Amino acid sequence: MGKGAHGVPGDGQGDRFSREDVRQHSKPDDKWIVIDGRVYDITTWVHKHPGGPIVIGHYAGQDATGAFEAFHKDMKVVSKYMAPLEIGTVEPDKDEEIRKAYTELRRKAEEKDLFTSSKVYFGLIFLHLIFFDVMAYYIMSTYGTTWLPYICALLCNAIAMTQMAFNQHDYAHMSVFKSGRMNRIFHSIVMCILKGTSSSWWHFRHNRHHSKTNVVDRDPSIELEPMLVVGDDIPKKTAARKDSYPYKHQQYYFAIGMPLLFPLYFQYGVFRHPIKYGHYFDAFLVSLFYIRFLYLYYPLLGILGALKFLYATRVMECVWFFWISQTNHIPMDMGEDKAKPWLLLQLNAACDIQPFWFSDWFTGHLNYHIEHHLFPTMPRHNLYKIQPAVMETCRKLGIPYRNKPLFQATADLIQSLKKSGEIWEKQYRMLHNS
Numbered sequence: 001m002g003k004g005a006h007g008v009p010g011d012g013q014g015d016r017f018s019r020e021d022v023r024q025h026s027k028p029d030d031k032w033i034v035i036d037g038r039v040y041d042i043t044t045w046v047h048k049h050p051g052g053p054i055v056i057g058h059y060a061g062q063d064a065t066g067a068f069e070a071f072h073k074d075m076k077v078v079s080k081y082m083a084p085l086e087i088g089t090v091e092p093d094k095d096e097e098i099r100k101a102y103t104e105l106r107r108k109a110e111e112k113d114l115f116t117s118s119k120v121y122f123g124l125i126f127l128h129l130i131f132f133d134v135m136a137y138y139i140m141s142t143y144g145t146t147w148l149p150y151i152c153a154l155l156c157n158a159i160a161m162t163q164m165a166f167n168q169h170d171y172a173h174m175s176v177f178k179s180g181r182m183n184r185i186f187h188s189i190v191m192c193i194l195k196g197t198s199s200s201w202w203h204f205r206h207n208r209h210h211s212k213t214n215v216v217d218r219d220p221s222i223e224l225e226p227m228l229v230v231g232d233d234i235p236k237k238t239a240a241r242k243d244s245y246p247y248k249h250q251q252y253y254f255a256i257g258m259p260l261l262f263p264l265y266f267q268y269g270v271f272r273h274p275i276k277y278g279h280y281f282d283a284f285l286v287s288l289f290y291i292r293f294l295y296l297y298y299p300l301l302g303i304l305g306a307l308k309f310l311y312a313t314r315v316m317e318c319v320w321f322f323w324i325s326q327t328n329h330i331p332m333d334m335g336e337d338k339a340k341p342w343l344l345l346q347l348n349a350a351c352d353i354q355p356f357w358f359s360d361w362f363t364g365h366l367n368y369h370i371e372h373h374l375f376p377t378m379p380r381h382n383l384y385k386i387q388p389a390v391m392e393t394c395r396k397l398g399i400p401y402r403n404k405p406l407f408q409a410t411a412d413l414i415q416s417l418k419k420s421g422e423i424w425e426k427q428y429r430m431l432h433n434s
Helices: 019-023 053-057 065-071 075-085 096-111 119-143 147-172 180-194 199-211 233-239 247-276 280-327 342-349 359-363 369-374 380-397 406-432
Strands: 015-017 030-035 038-041 086-090
Touching (some): 015 019, 019 030, 019 086, 030 065, 065 096, 075 086, 096 342, 096 380, 119 147, 119 180, 119 280, 147 180, 147 199, 147 280, 180 199, 180 280, 233 406, 247 280, 247 406, 280 406, 369 380
Antiparallel strands (some): 038 086
């Protein structure tokens, strides 16, 4: 039995299909995908997929070569599942050059050992977020709850929570430990116990975000209604509802409304998801955070004061994290699923933020967002090392590589929200004669 270019075994035999043949198999009870020129029938296997049926199901009828390479670290393990599903091969198409370019980029990254993490680096990251978490309590318990120690403690707590958001992101992408089990354990520790957020909720949303970035009805990160509408298509769909929200002002209330409202939605989702989907151990771990938090802060602030302190922390965290994460995506291309190859999908949907003296820490290395989306399992401290090769590949293929100063990216975000709001208003007036 021979092997494809990515280590997935196949006997080189079977039927020869056209791309149109494959596209016909994208129904709930009939799913084919293409990986490295080979066709796989995943209809009955999709619900066994470790990453969940939705992520792989979004590629039904499409070429999933780039996504397959990006998400899987151990091809030998994956090949055991894929071999029995192979049913034939597929003819090349116009995107072969782009797919080969991504494969070559990944080969270069592997040659440079860029998928191996520094345990010292991640150890220091973990210790520093624990430091700020402890300092928040220490300052208030030692110096009291007057305005100055309160503000200092609040700042430390917001730093701890935001850096935990960046750190759990590392474990979620399996980029710290070789062992998937160890990554999952530490993800639950940081996400649930230390941060008070559902691990299963994060995986449910974030895996889909990476799988089909900025694709309407695929990426939950761009489903921000009723607070915001983004892109060109979502405003038109939202305008069809007569009771739609006045999105024409969203560029103004974005800076105030999102930080105030998102933490409430955040807390709702944190508990709703694990209970709805039966992840009860996940919900139990989250409850440990609230037990710990109230045990520490109730004697200092009382029950209402402790909850206000937590809410204020979430607001600050929301401003910080949302600012960093959404400047990378909202101003970029959005639309229906056009089955773009992985390299093109991610370059159209993400941009980099030019580094300044502390930007790596401030953004959790998400300033290298293109590289992170192309190689989600690559440890964040290595993303800058692959950036020159990505830029050179873009130059050769004639694909725009967007690398902006932070404040330019912020201005683009506001302008993008303004444009989407105008699209909504125009469509709403046209449909409802107002």
